[in-house]
Amino acid sequence: SQKIEQNSEALNIQEGKTATLTCNYTNYSPAYLQWYRQDPGRGPVFLLLIRENEKEKRKERLKVTFDTTLKQSLFHITASQPADSATYLCALLNYGGSQGNLIFGKGTKLSVKP
Amino acid sequence: EADIYQTPRYLVIGTGKKITLECSQTMGHDKMYWYQQDPGMELHLIHYSYGVNSTEKGDLSSESTVSRIRTEHFPLTLESARPSHTSQYLCASSEWEGHRLIYTFGSGTRLTVV
Numbered sequence: 001s002q003k004i005e006q007n008s009e010a011l012n013i014q015e016g017k018t019a020t021l022t023c024n025y026t027n028y029s030p031a032y033l034q035w036y037r038q039d040p041g042r043g044p045v046f047l048l049l050i051r052e053n054e055k056e057k058r059k060e061r062l063k064v065t066f067d068t069t070l071k072q073s074l075f076h077i078t079a080s081q082p083a084d085s086a087t088y089l090c091a092l093l094n095y096g097g098s099q100g101n102l103i104f105g106k107g108t109k110l111s112v113k114p
Numbered sequence: 115e116a117d118i119y120q121t122p123r124y125l126v127i128g129t130g131k132k133i134t135l136e137c138s139q140t141m142g143h144d145k146m147y148w149y150q151q152d153p154g155m156e157l158h159l160i161h162y163s164y165g166v167n168s169t170e171k172g173d174l175s176s177e178s179t180v181s182r183i184r185t186e187h188f189p190l191t192l193e194s195a196r197p198s199h200t201s202q203y204l205c206a207s208s209e210w211e212g213h214r215l216i217y218t219f220g221s222g223t224r225l226t227v228v
Contacts, residue, residue, distance in 0.1 A: 009154075031213070032213075032214060034216075036217075041202075041221075041222065041224065042221050042222065043204045043205075043206065043219025043220050043221055043222050044157075044204075044217070044219050045219070046216055046217060046218070049214055049216070089157075091217075093215065101147070101159060101162060101172075102208075102215065102217055103159075103173075104156055104157045105156065106155065106156040107156065109154075
C-alpha cells in the first residue's frame with residue numbers, strides 16, 4: 001500500500017524566511033495530494049489540495065508543488081511568522097488497506113522564531 | 115469554527131472502566147472516521163463508517179468498537195480501558211467536493227488510563 005515520508009521531523013527557521021517542507025510517497029501517483037496543519041492538542045485542519053495535473057497551487061503565503069516524476073510535493077510558507085509554528089501533514093488517498101481513505105504522513109513540526 | 119464536536123476533551127480514567135468517546139457533526143457528512151494519535155506520531159485509522167449502520171475496521175487494530183445509528187453521531191467505546199489505550203483520539207468526517215475528498219477533524223479527546 002501507499003506510504004508517505006515527510007523527511008524532516010522538525011524544521012526551525014527565522015521569522016520572515018521561507019519554510020519548505022517535503023512530502024514523498026512511495027507507490028502509485030495519487031490523483032491529488034493534500035496538506036493539513038495541526039496545532040498541539042488539536043485536530044488537523046485542511047489547507048490546500050493539488051491535483052496531479054497541477055504543477056503549483058497558491059493560497060496567500062502558501063505554495064504547494066507536485067512532481068509526479070519525483071513522487072514528491074513541496075509545501076512553502078513565504079514570509080513566515082511565529083503564528084505559522086505548527087505541525088504540517090501531507091495526505092493522499094490510499095487505495096490499499098482501507099480503500100478510499102486518506103493516509104497521513106507523520107508530519108513536520110515547524111518552529112518560526114521571532 | 116469546526117462543525118464536528120468531540121467530548122470530553124480530556125479524560126482520566128481507571129483501568130477496567132468502560133468509556134465512550136462522543137463525536138457529532140452537523141455537516142450531514144456520510145463518511146466518518148476515528149484516528150488514534152500518540153504524541154509526535156502519525157495518525158492511525160482505527161474505525162470508519164460509510165453511513166448509518168455501516169462500521170469498518172481501519173488499518174490499525176483496536177480493542178475499541180464504534181456504532182453509527184444516526185448520520186451525525188459516531189461514538190467510540192472501550193469496554194475495559196487499559197493503560198495501553200492512553201492516547202489522543204481524533205474524530206473526522208469527510209465530503210466529496212467535486213472529485214476531492216476533504217476531511218474535517220474534531221479537536222480530539224486526550225485519554226489517560228491510570
